[in-house]
Amino acid sequence: MNNKDRLGEFEELILTIVAVLNGDAYGNSIVTEIESQLGRAVNLGGVHVTLYRLEDKGYIKSKVGGATSVRGGRRKRCYSITGAGLSLLKSIKEERQHLWKLIPQLK
């Protein structure tokens, strides 16, 4: 894992949530999911910017989905995790696990 591949905390969160929502991730669903799972309030704008950035990096991909009446007939852009994104998540987890094992208090 080189430096370029490092994710910020918020980026990692969004990437994980996109993986959790499994194809049904779009702006609002991500905000709601974070709120319901972690009780943390996030801004829509921040989520969007992070999504675009992650997409640029190639960890998630998007598809413009069908319109719903809730949104005034506007379509939504649904995100799903890519192979690269998934393996990045895995490697982050392994890295953490490795470090966890080294914490003496937890032994």
Place this chain on the structure above:
Amino acid sequence: MKQDVKMPRWLLTFLRWICPDDLIETIEGDVVEQFEYDVQRVGHPRARLRAIIHTLDFVRIGIISRRNKKRSIGPMVGHFFKFSLRGMKKHPGYSFINIAGLSVALATVLLILVYVNDERSYDKFHPDADKIFRIVSTIDMGGQVMYTSFSPNALSDAVAHDYPQVEFISRASFFGTDKIVATDTKEVFAVGLAADAAFFKIFPYKFIEGDAGKPFPDNASVVITKSLALKLFGEATNNVGKVFRNGLHVSAVIDDVPDNSHLRFDYVARMMDYGKDAAVWINFGSYHYVKFKDPSDVDEMSRSINQVLLSKLSSDPRTSGFKGELVFQPLTEIHLGETTYTMEPEGKGNKQYVVIFTLLAIFILAIACINFTNLTTVRGIRRAKEIGLRKTIGAYRLQLVAQLLGESLMAVCIAMLFAIVISALALEPFNAMVGKNLSFNIQTFGTPLLISLGAMAASGLLSGIYPAVILSSVHPSMLMKGAHGTSLGGGTLSRSLVVLQFVFSILIISGTLVVYSQLRYIRTKNLGYQRENVIRVHDWSKTYPTFKSELLQVPGIQAICALDQNLIDVIGGGGIDWPGRTTNGVPIVNGLTVDCDFLKTMKITLMKGRDFYSDAELDTAAVIVNEEAVKLLGVADPLGLKIRGITKGRLEVVGIVKDFHFRSIHESVTPLFINQRNIGNFYTNMLIRIEGDPQRNIDAIEKAWKKFNPQKSFVYSFLDDDLQAMYHSEEITEVLFKVFAAIGIVTACLGLFGLSSYTAEMKSKEYSIRKIFGASSSNLFYSSTIGHLVLVLIATTIAMPVGYYLADRWLSSFAYHASLSVWPFALGGMMATALALITVGSQAMKVIVTRPSVTLRSE
């Protein structure tokens, strides 16, 4: 209830304004969904507030920067280039004509500008060039005015003493061009100058070695240039103190004199002080350069020094009645000055040619630009449907103009790149042709490149504007229908442009013919002596009489004579007086000193009196004059007339010869007094008339030369080659004219080709229908060519009087010139017409051989 709780409109507008086009829909969707969700959870007013916060939260660099990235500018530029290139590819012929014509023309213009720029740059490299002047003289010789770049010998002392406004004054005089400089081991040709120490204050050349403040520590000091040092000693440094074979020793080494200096030399030796006899006002013996502290003092100084000159000369009975003046000639105006001064250093420029070349460059550029305009129009019209479609879809007029103009500008840019490459490649041959040493770098090419870039942009815009505006103004339905009638293409404007093009071409062609006829006139004109089979040895042999008699034993050698000056450029002379003189003051005439065989060697006709006796001792007072001199003397029978002047003793006219040319044919023959002397070292060169195989004779002369002059190298040339070299600038003009004429007429014909093929295409249906109705081939040929040929004929009619006038003015700058007939102009017109006929005719032939079914089937 949903209808009641709506997002404020302005928020959505704001979002649209900041967000990228491709993302706005989903962002808006998310914001709206969030808003609706909030309304249900927290009520309308708070939801509204949250919506505002959410919206403003999108003002992020991560969002806004995406907007510019993918804005339509990218695709538009790409689209423009794609269409331009497609357009070029679709009609490779037109693109080629268009770009090739323009490239060649621009390359030509570039080279000419480089040349003109160089000519105009002479002597401007000196710091304070505006403060430096040369004092030249205008002498009224009783009816005829003589201009000489020499000025009185007494000048330098007088100026140095009495005129504090002059910072420095220096005399300068050439040792004679191409003298040999020798060290113990090497011999090279070098141009030497004699000058005062102040010379290096006026012209501050950089001293690589030696003391700039004291360039001549003693009388045998010599300052040499870096390249002479390299040639002589093989190194540029450590040369101070080295000696020449004649005893001079190097006191300093300076930078080389730039090519664009009117005064070029390889070394400068100290000029000896004048003796009492020489430092007089009537002796116009050397150049004088002055540097003023303040150049505005020149007028006053000039008035004052002329008063001194006149008062000095009129106080002496021998020189009283002198008329003439000294002129302060600005340094930077020497090279291209309009007056031809005698004694001018070699390589003086000719303002007339600079003007002519500039004019030619403008003509060529105009021809190419007109082509460009016409061809762009034609191509634009061929794309009428594309433009119609664009208009229908909703292209703004400005967009269309931008597209068409942009395309023509792009073509110009491509042409410019080619032009730079072409001119860089052509620079070597061009240098050889004009005898310059221009290099391809930013100094020489910078300004011309900027000028041509400017001209290029202007011509691109001008050539593009017409088609762009015309095409974009036509109603799309017209364009779509393909109603591209004559009103669009072969309009009055493009027809008159073709006429203009051919006027220029014909002018250039007839110019070439006129220059050619004048050169042939020069080459064949009877100069008054026989120029063929004469070898000029550029030095004088020791023990000349023995050398001469031994050489005359050689079967091929017919006659030998020695002269004190180069026969083709006699410049020496002085004032003379004689009993019965009626002229105002003493006239100054040219004088030539020869040995007794001069007339015999050169085969000059003696009209009256006798030739020199072969025993010079008995004949020291004899002088032979030419017909012009007889006119000047104004005496019924000048034979036996006693003349004072020229040499110190009294002379007696013993013979009269037919006028012969002893200077450039630009100048009229002036009075000439020939006398003989036998003081050997007075002569500077020898003329030898030979017969039979030249090489064998040269070998014989060289053998004799080596025998008598083992120290000196043998330098010779043929007299007719020297004469040809004298008219070098005329020859350059002729060659350049030929090249220009070819480029001009070919470019014009390329343009005509484009236009006529366009009309042929437009009218292909008309011709096919005519054919079906029984029109004969000749009929069709006539009707498809006559339109264009009429234009060429109109051009001929306009070009002929204009060309005649210009040619007449050019020829009158020669004192002797070929007579001007209408032939060059008729021939120019005929050539242009013939070439146009071939061009247009080839298109007509294509029309004729096409079967009507081919063109008519398509509908």
